[in-house]
Amino acid sequence: MDFESQAIIKVENGNIFQGMDAILQDVNFTIEQDEFVFLIGRTGSGKSSLLKTLYADLPLKMGKAEIVGFSLEKIKNKEVPFLRRKLGIVFQDFQLFPDRTVAENLFFVMKATGWKDKSKMNNRMIEVLLKVGLGDASTKMPHQLSGGEQQRVVIARALINNPSILLADEPTGNLDPDVADGIFRLFQEINKEGTAILMATHNHDLLRKYPYRVLKCEKGKLLDSKTADISINTSF
Numbered sequence: 001m002d003f004e005s006q007a008i009i010k011v012e013n014g015n016i017f018q019g020m021d022a023i024l025q026d027v028n029f030t031i032e033q034d035e036f037v038f039l040i041g042r043t044g045s046g047k048s049s050l051l052k053t054l055y056a057d058l059p060l061k062m063g064k065a066e067i068v069g070f071s072l073e074k075i076k077n078k079e080v081p082f083l084r085r086k087l088g089i090v091f092q093d094f095q096l097f098p099d100r101t102v103a104e105n106l107f108f109v110m111k112a113t114g115w116k117d118k119s120k121m122n123n124r125m126i127e128v129l130l131k132v133g134l135g136d137a138s139t140k141m142p143h144q145l146s147g148g149e150q151q152r153v154v155i156a157r158a159l160i161n162n163p164s165i166l167l168a169d170e171p172t173g174n175l176d177p178d179v180a181d182g183i184f185r186l187f188q189e190i191n192k193e194g195t196a197i198l199m200a201t202h203n204h205d206l207l208r209k210y211p212y213r214v215l216k217c218e219k220g221k222l223l224d225s226k227t228a229d230i231s232i233n234t235s236f
């Protein structure tokens, strides 16, 4: 039996590019199955670029990275949907379809990721909505929900395929502090149930309140609170 902890993400000497521009160099980190990790750094420092590389929206041109069993330096276009099926992605550019109900939004992702059985789809739709505290929202249109509720639907959608890890880019941005707190607590519950979380955030309050591990993009490097002293009090 293997008693070693299970790495969900392992990046070795990774280089993050936007086109020809090197954004982060010599990136090294591992995230284990049960971890909750904040990703911080000033605006433009490379947080989104790193997350996009992890879900294969940007190519890993140099170095090695493994995520949920896929090697990013080798991944082929046709394999990307299979990678994304194993990830939960909560991103600002992955918003809900405004002209479809909550249920239709969730079914859309299910169909795109290979679900076929209508009654299983219906059960899973109800299950993920209950998990995010929106058991009665399935027939609503996104505009009939508050910002925090819409974000919960986005999280429900990310949970559909039981991902091993959630990648979240500013999931509490644009929300009132109380609502942001509720969304954050939801992420904590999801984490306690065994899903790793990598969350990019500018929210100083969260960082002060919850002493999770921190990865910080700074001057083209990725610092890790496991091995470096990262100040979260300075502006970032």
Ligand SMILES: Nc1ncnc2c1ncn2[C@@H]1O[C@H](COP(=O)(O)OP(=O)(O)OP(=O)(O)O)[C@@H](O)[C@H]1O
Pocket (backbone or CB within 6 Å): 018, 019, 023, 041, 042, 043, 044, 045, 046, 047, 048, 049, 050, 217
């Ligand atoms: N689509 C793109 N094409 C070219 N360059 C880009 C693109 N998106 C981002 N960049 C550049 O890559 C660098 C890192 O941006 P990125 O969005 O990863 O930063 P970030 O830390 O997520 O910022 P923020 O906190 O504002 O979201 C910036 O210099 C940015 O201008």
